[in-house]
Amino acid sequence: MITVPVDLGNRGYDVLVGDGASNELAGMLRERAPRARRAAFICDELVAGQPWFPALDPGMPFTVHAIVPGERSKSLSTVESLARALAHNELARDDVVVGVGGGVVTDLAGFVAATYHRGVAYCPVATTLLAQVDAAVGGKTGVNLPEGKNLVGAFWQPVGVLCDTALLETLPDREWACGRGEMAKYAFLGVPSLAGLPLEEQVARSVACKAAFVGADEREAGRRVLLNYGHTLAHALEAEAARRGRDVRHGEAVAVGLVYAALVARRLGRIDDARVAFHRDVVERFGLRATLPGGPGAWDHGELLAYMGRDKKAAHDLALVLDGPEGLSLVHGIDRSVAARALEELEAADRREGCA
Numbered sequence: 001m002i003t004v005p006v007d008l009g010n011r012g013y014d015v016l017v018g019d020g021a022s023n024e025l026a027g028m029l030r031e032r033a034p035r036a037r038r039a040a041f042i043c044d045e046l047v048a049g050q051p052w053f054p055a056l057d058p059g060m061p062f063t064v065h066a067i068v069p070g071e072r073s074k075s076l077s078t079v080e081s082l083a084r085a086l087a088h089n090e091l092a093r094d095d096v097v098v099g100v101g102g103g104v105v106t107d108l109a110g111f112v113a114a115t116y117h118r119g120v121a122y123c124p125v126a127t128t129l130l131a132q133v134d135a136a137v138g139g140k141t142g143v144n145l146p147e148g149k150n151l152v153g154a155f156w157q158p159v160g161v162l163c164d165t166a167l168l169e170t171l172p173d174r175e176w177a178c179g180r181g182e183m184a185k186y187a188f189l190g191v192p193s194l195a196g197l198p199l200e201e202q203v204a205r206s207v208a209c210k211a212a213f214v215g216a217d218e219r220e221a222g223r224r225v226l227l228n229y230g231h232t233l234a235h236a237l238e239a240e241a242a243r244r245g246r247d248v249r250h251g252e253a254v255a256v257g258l259v260y261a262a263l264v265a266r267r268l269g270r271i272d273d274a275r276v277a278f279h280r281d282v283v284e285r286f287g288l289r290a291t292l293p294g295g296p297g298a299w300d301h302g303e304l305l306a307y308m309g310r311d312k313k314a315a316h317d318l319a320l321v322l323d324g325p326e327g328l329s330l331v332h333g334i335d336r337s338v339a340a341r342a343l344e345e346l347e348a349a350d351r352r353e354g355c356a
Ligand SMILES: NC(=O)c1ccc[n+]([C@@H]2O[C@H](COP(=O)([O-])OP(=O)(O)OC[C@H]3O[C@@H](n4cnc5c(N)ncnc54)[C@H](O)[C@@H]3O)[C@@H](O)[C@H]2O)c1
Pocket: 044, 045, 046, 047, 050, 069, 070, 071, 074, 101, 102, 103, 104, 105, 106, 107, 127, 128, 129, 130, 131, 134, 135, 136, 137, 138, 140, 141, 149, 150, 167, 168, 169, 170, 171, 172, 175, 178, 182, 249, 250, 251
């Protein structure tokens, strides 16, 4: 087991990574939520049906609240129904919410914990690769609006995070790929190649990178924004996909978002062709495709640009995290025509590669 501390003073906590980490749940709650008498598990229906789920033990009486799987459940209406269920079950101020699942569940359950009784203890048990390497760590919680991803949320640090790599044995291939999409971004944030390392090590090194950013800038006033590398186009694709009833997953969208950001950076003269090729290479090495889901012509560029303009990083302009001679930085005031031409370039590359 590897312990990665998230250094946030009296809000600091440990992330336990490894085979069997979820067996530490009761001990972690005893230590970090000592007044809790009851727990509420929030998960999705698929997670609740996994063979390992019944073995999860918070060491106190608990209720299970299973939501419909998928990004559509990350909504204010689900928050309301969950909060009402907790109230109905008399979950009290000193009790604890345990979010068991992928990033949808950990974002949602964290937001419920942040707001129910104006904040109760929260402990995520991350069960997708994506949640283990990223979503469950760092205290960003929230839900989507039809207008965009994660537009309502709160910073709410957990009492601890459990990343049990044994639980990933039941993860479908597509979810592994999604997790690798988030892992790929760490290659641009100072993490040397993770290739060939044991899974536990890959997860722990990714978590340590995130923890360093979170420890230095908990509320994303500065450097933490760099963790959003590749996410501006990704969030636009996800929001537009939700509106059109299309199936685009977060990690897949991040992979293409990384290459898109490189194309924008090259157009602005910040990086050269070799660095763009490096972006494609990293994405491909993680087994992902740097192409727009659905292929060329599948997306309304005007809509995507509108979503990108509403991104949380934007301050009444278009802002993206971009690579450059000194590494990543948040660049404001990007000309819409530059962003639009980079989208066309991304599609042209798709056409060249013959994806349909
Ligand atoms: N808060 C943050 O810092 C942060 C960072 C990155 C991503 N996110 C968010 O994370 C979300 C995406 O997370 P995700 O891809 O993990 O989504 P998810 O929670 O929908 O999980 C993906 C699927 O995997 C299934 N699943 C989960 N664990 C399983 C297991 N062990 N075995 C079998 N099936 C399992 C789920 O039922 C679901 O169908 C997005 O909403 C994104 O915005 C948040």
